[in-house]
Amino acid sequence: MVTELYGKITIKPEIRLLGIDDSKLVKKDVLIIGTVFRGSHWMDGVMRTTITKDGMDGTEKLIDMIINSRHYRQVRAIILDGITYAGFNILNIKKLYTGTNIPVIVIMRKKPDFKKIKKALSNLAYPEERWKLLKSAGEIIDVFTRDPEKPIYIQCAGLQKKDAIKIVKMSSTRSNIPEPLRAAHLIATGVICGESKKRA
């Protein structure tokens, strides 16, 4: 198993986590918000970039945002909301890990419907490249966080599976997903739509 190649990381309650979410697709350049949290406790910083709707620039733009942040050296894990941002701008989580040297954890509320996604990709440029990115994100693991009956699903790059699970459980204190991701979602939708909305 690939993830077992990585050493164990120290997971303190105040571990710095970076949650990244996108906003609604109101124009070609889609706002991306990153929030730095100390564990699940408090927000320590906010960063932003834009990526192209249905583009191929997501991974590079995220790496740039992260390595140029004043929080860069403190962040111990990047938490993503799926790997499909800004329409179908699909992220390469292994490249995001090697480009930042920070482990990556992908959170999904539902298991991806690969059949449906493959069909959607056929209408875009570079369908095979995007498909490869999707399939390369690795094993999908069930994790029970706040809701004991409804798991979330994760994928990871650059850290052991058990460490990823520990970080996700520890930081999902107010909902079924990690706090940095919940906050990034509130901010991204609030800024673009005028007010944040709870997810369905």
Added chain:
Amino acid sequence: MVTELYGKITIKPEIRLLGIDDSKLVKKDVLIIGTVFRGSHWMDGVMRTTITKDGMDGTEKLIDMIINSRHYRQVRAIILDGITYAGFNILNIKKLYTGTNIPVIVIMRKKPDFKKIKKALSNLAYPEERWKLLKSAGEIIDVFTRDPEKPIYIQCAGLQKKDAIKIVKMSSTRSNIPEPLRAAHLIATGVICGESKKRA
């Protein structure tokens, strides 16, 4: 004392507070961010509007943002970072209170230098009107929050002084100012400048 006219409000640990801050003046329409917190604990929502740099529309635009929010009926106090937003767009805190029916608490890190402000106002349209707004914000009260040696200063409208002090002390858990205001500042600067910066 005017504030004693108001009844006592119930201050539970999870009282909903709305912190409002502005962003850097990069264009004529200045981004304003509001964050709704449950006490100092966690962010429950984000809202935004814009107001005009050095304009006179701040109070009206803030009232609109607040009364149209889905959090409107839950918010028990509005917390402002001074009353001078977006350059010299000075807020009328009594009108903000009567227009929303939510008490207002103004936070200042330093006592305002009225002499300096009066001079600056003389270069703008409506200097007397702005000056009246500034002077009408009422008594300035010292409050010690996290730092036992350095007070912050507050003004309030629509609630008793002792309730305002209680709310400010209770919600200033991570710095010398209430959490909703700290978060609103991080978001407003992060979104406009690319990354949030700590205050000097």
